[in-house]
Amino acid sequence: MVALDISETSKALAVAGGYVSVVGLVSYFVKEKLFMSEALIATLIGIATGPIALNWFNPLGWSADPNRLTHEITRVIIAIQVLFTGIALPAAYVRKEWKSLATLLGPVMTIGWFISGLLIWGLIPGLTFLESLVIGSCVTPTDPVLANSICKGRFAEKHVPLHVRNIILAESGANDGLGFPFLFIGLYLILIHEASHPWHTVGGAVGEWVYNIVLYQVVLSCIIGAIVGYVARKVLKFARRKQLIDHESFLSFGVALTFVTLGIVGIIGSDDILCCFVVGNSFTWDDWFRLETEEHDFQDVIDQLLNSAIFLYIGAILPWSDFNDFGITPWRLVILGILVMLIRRLPWIVLLSRWIPSLCTMYESLFAGFFGPIGVGAVFYVQVALDVLPDDGSRQHLRDTILPVVYFLVLTSVVVHGITIPIGKGFQRARTSTLTKTKTSDSKLQSSANGGGHVSRLPPPVVLGGSREDDAVITERGEGTIRFDESSTRPGTPDHEPRNISTRSSRANLRSGNVGKQVRRVFDDDEDDTRADTMEMGDLGIRNDSGQSKGHRDPDGYERETMADRMRGETWREGDDLVIESQDGEIRQVIRGRRGA
Incomplete structure (x- = not known):
């Protein structure tokens, strides 16, 4: 008789491998036609195949301590994701966007923590406000795993500007490690009432929080991360220059760097998640590694496998019976989920x-405010809290309720953000308007000649590129008006009255030199012709914030950059505004449309 080995490991491998294989066969249709996220599909399959339904596999039976197992799995997944996030960001991104990140990681995160705690305190019975803040701290950080699914793929590339994707990824990578201060201030204030705790005063608890969490966890991990990333970059460049490393090892270096960082920082007890993000930033500070590997899909493959695995796991371990226990009722959880999605961060x-320069229009602020997903990071922080909370029964209600409340909010976020990605087509008002080549009809020319003039909205989108005859002409006069001429004629031919729209200064803080000269958007295939047109149109002097520039400089230190160079990349229409960004997602100019005219 054949002996079957129906172990939990075999069943888990069959489910995970079957999911990746079967869903992979229709992945293009699901992601690019239905616009469903991988996280949502994996979670639903995990629920269906987990103990609540088919019971094909049960991760809770893999270990005598399932919470510890979940803690270690989520820790590794998040560490890899945040390091990949740091690598994926453009050169010196944290320095360039420090103001936006400071606002998002400071006041926005703090308000979100307080609001989440307040909602939990009001809707979940039996909890003190401090206990509610502990639970709220678990859902305060945005999730890098879910953020990746929102910010990657053809839908995101087509409908979400790169600078918005970059700031969402950077925030999710950084604040996943910065969740510790919010979690532990509540825990320390709770633990001062425990007999075993060395401090029994608020001052003692705050002091311990400062030196143990803020300094040792956060500051030290940032210092270690910056050093490790810098050394790794120099060593890898040396190995590549001396031809000591092969192609496969070069591509996998980022994953290896994650494990090294996790091991070293974990041993000394500092914040290994935040350290991994800093390592990724420091490692690609000069953009060398990112540019060397951007043609390869190695990191994307790892991302997909990790996303599938972790959300299958989360779907299978959801505590369904606890959603209607410990004084919790489903209707309370549903209301809590809706309110957290709406007011945890969006209004703030x-x-x-105005203090987040990376979000330069209302549409971008609404999008970034809504897409602050709760996911793997929240599951990780639940396990951290359970490790710290006493299990002697003194805080039993908090231990009982923290798991179902946080897991339900994770499920809510996965579903809401998973199905609203296609609704993100409402963000089509911020769709690519890649300045399209337009050949105006005779009737349109006649209409423009007879009655064209000021309009209260931007002209139709024009695609960047095309022949010289189809180029959109942009005239910049003075400081308050930008004039768009959609004529297909070249300069010197009879033209018609261009449209006018008002504009305000760009949030990119670009200081221009020879303002008032005619500048024309050019993307000709013939480089010589483009150069000739550029000289004919005049230059714009632009100085980078750092005082450095990549182009020619005049004696005053201004970079001589043409409007063609300035607008190279993508142009997005967002309501009445145009946002011009570089190929790396840096905001070059915001052209404001006139409201209510």
């Missing part, structure tokens, strides 16, 4: 958007 990002 909109209100503070």
Whole structure:
């Protein structure tokens, strides 16, 4: 008789491998036609095949301590994702966007933590406000795994500007490690009432939080991460220059760097998640590694496998029976989920958007405010809290409720953000308007000649590129008006009255030199002709914030950059505005449309 080995490991491998294989066969249709996220599909399959339904595999039976197992799995997954996030960001991104990140990681994150705790305190019975803040801290960080699924793929590339994707990824990578201060301030204030705790005063708890969490966990991990990333970059460049490393090892270096960082920082007890993000940033500070590997899909493959595995796991371990226990009722959880999705961060990002230069229009602020997903990071912080909370029964209600509340919010976020990615087509008002080549009809020319003039909206989108005859002409006069001429004629031929739209200064803080000269958007295939047109149109002097520039400089230190160079990349229409970004997602100019005219 054949002996079957129906172990939990075999069943888990069959489910995970079957999911990746079967869903992979229709992945293009699912992701590019239905616009469903991998996380949502994997979670639903995990629920269906887990103990609540088919019971094909049960991760809770893999270990005598399932919480510890979940803690280690999520820790590794998040560490890899945040390091990949750091690598994927453009050169010196944290320095360039420090103001946006400071606002998102400071006031926005703090307000989100407080609001989440307040909602939990009001809707979940039996919890003190401090206990509610502990639970709220678990869902305060945005999730890098879910953020990756939102910010990658053809839908994101087509409908979400690169600078918005970059800031969402950077925020999710950084704040996943910065969740520790929010979690532990609540835990320390709770633990001062425990007999075993060395401090029994608020001052003692705050002091311990400062030196143990802020300094040792956060500051030290940032210092270690910067050093490790810098050394790794120099060593890898040396090995590549001396031809000591092969192609496969070069591509997998980032994954190896994650494990080294996790091991070293984990041994000394500092914040290994935040350290991994800093390592990724420091490692690609000069953009060398990112540019060397951007043609390869190695990291994307790892991302997909990790996303599938972790959300299958989460779907299978959801505590369904606890959703209606410990004084919790489903209707309370549903209301809590809706309110957290709506007011945890969206209103505050909109209100503070003036201090977030990376979000330069209302549509971008609304998008970034809504897409602050709760996912793997929240599951990780639940396990951290359970490790710290006493299990002697003194905080039993908190231990009982933290798991179902956080897991339900994770499920809510996966579903809501998974199905609203196609609704993100509402963000089509921020769709690519890649300045299209337009050949105006005779009737349109006649209409423009007879009655064209000021309009209260931007002209139709024009695609960047095309022949010289089809180029859109942009005239910049003075400081308050930008004039768009959609004529297909070249300069010197009879033209018609161009449209006018008002504009305000760009948030990119670009200081221009020879303002008032005619500049023309050119993307000709013939480089010589483009150069000739550039000289004919005049130059714009632009100085980078760092005082450095990549182009020619005049004696005053200004970079001589043409409008063609300035607009190279993507142009996005967002309502009445145009946002011009570089190929790396840096905001070059924001052209404001006139409202209500």
